[in-house]
Amino acid sequence: MPDIPWTRIFPDIDHRWIMGLRQGDLAAFFAPQDPTGTVRAQRQRWFSDEPEKYTALLPEAEAAMLETCELARTLGSPVNAVEGSPLDQLLELGPAWEPDLVWMHPGADGVHHLAGGAVCFPSSWSMPEMLGRPMHLVHQLVPGLNDLLARQIDTFLAKLSPGSAWQRENWGVSRDGELNHHPSRPRAVLDATVTLEEVWIRLEHQLLLKLPSSGSVLFGIRLELVPLADMLADRTAAQRFSRLISTMQPTAARYKGVESARPALLAIMDAVLGK
Numbered sequence: 237m238p239d240i241p242w243t244r245i246f247p248d249i250d251h252r253w254i255m256g257l258r259q260g261d262l263a264a265f266f267a268p269q270d271p272t273g274t275v276r277a278q279r280q281r282w283f284s285d286e287p288e289k290y291t292a293l294l295p296e297a298e299a300a301m302l303e304t305c306e307l308a309r310t311l312g313s314p315v316n317a318v319e320g321s322p323l324d325q326l327l328e329l330g331p332a333w334e335p336d337l338v339w340m341h342p343g344a345d346g347v348h349h350l351a352g353g354a355v356c357f358p359s360s361w362s363m364p365e366m367l368g369r370p371m372h373l374v375h376q377l378v379p380g381l382n383d384l385l386a387r388q389i390d391t392f393l394a395k396l397s398p399g400s401a402w403q404r405e406n407w408g409v410s411r412d413g414e415l416n417h418h419p420s421r422p423r424a425v426l427d428a429t430v431t432l433e434e435v436w437i438r439l440e441h442q443l444l445l446k447l448p449s450s451g452s453v454l455f456g457i458r459l460e461l462v463p464l465a466d467m468l469a470d471r472t473a474a475q476r477f478s479r480l481i482s483t484m485q486p487t488a489a490r491y492k493g494v495e496s497a498r499p500a501l502l503a504i505m506d507a508v509l510g511k
């Protein structure tokens with residue numbers, strides 16, 4: 237795993253939702269990064285045990301799904317052609333790569349909606365429950381995001397040029413190192429009792445690519461879990477993270493699951509920074 241660019245991920249600002257988009261590297265994003273094979277083994281397990289929780293596909297995303305299978309082959313991940321339903325083909329594609337996959341498709345009005353995907357490492361959301369929703373309804377669970385970014389996101393998706401990849405990151409905080417944070421799974425809560433050793437940064441590396449043939453947008457999400465202590469070894473990262481956590485609006489802190497742990501997290505960071 238390459239070094240993590242913490243200063244890009246944690247800008248030196250008071251907390252707010254940001255676009256944070258830059259041009260991306262498609263091949264590097266999908267290239268295998270987990271030599272242990274754990275990530276793909278977990279994907280195989282979730283997709284085969286509970287496909288209805290982690291996969292869904294509307295008819296308008298079938299072409300994008302097949303185009304993505306072809307893309308995977310081009311990038312060196314063998315995805316067999318499966319006889320059967322489009323969902324069977326999706327279950328072959330889902331575990332072939334380490335990142336999760338979503339397709340956004342433009343309607344007649346040009347607005348993109350979530351048309352399908354294979355997502356087994358979500359950060360507290362269920363992809364099948366979001367199926368069919370336009371972007372602003374997908375983002376409705378993030379307080380204040382639509383007021384700031386809904387229009388920019390719709391415009392960005394509508395103007396994407398086919399074939400060029402864009403990347404951004406989201407980050408969260410959790411009390412376990414579990415990849416699968418589907419809302420139906422039990423979860424340790426971050427509260428006032430939290431200690432340094434228990435906390436993880438949940439980094440989502442995201443890629444957006446407009447697929448040339450189907451016209452859908454492929455959204456890849458690669459999850460990386462980093463122990464908080466490892467991130468805090470970078471003093472600049474620790475200072476910026478501390479600023480972001482302390483300046484978060486209460487509604488944002490609640491959504492991020494850090495509301496009751498905020499004083500404890502800030503005390504941990506103060507101790508590390510020698511304040």
Ligand code: HEM
Pocket residue numbers: 253254255256338340350359360361374375377378381385389392393406407408440455492
């Ligand atoms: C230009 C593209 C996009 C931008 C700028 C964007 C921005 C954001 C931001 C700022 C957040 C809040 C993250 C946080 O907790 O810090 C968020 C959350 C979220 N976004 Fe997006 N997003 C984009 C595309 C998408 C797409 C295509 C999907 C399709 C599924 C999506 C689904 C979500 C979901 C489910 C959440 C809440 C769960 C989470 O925090 O990960 N986003 N997005």
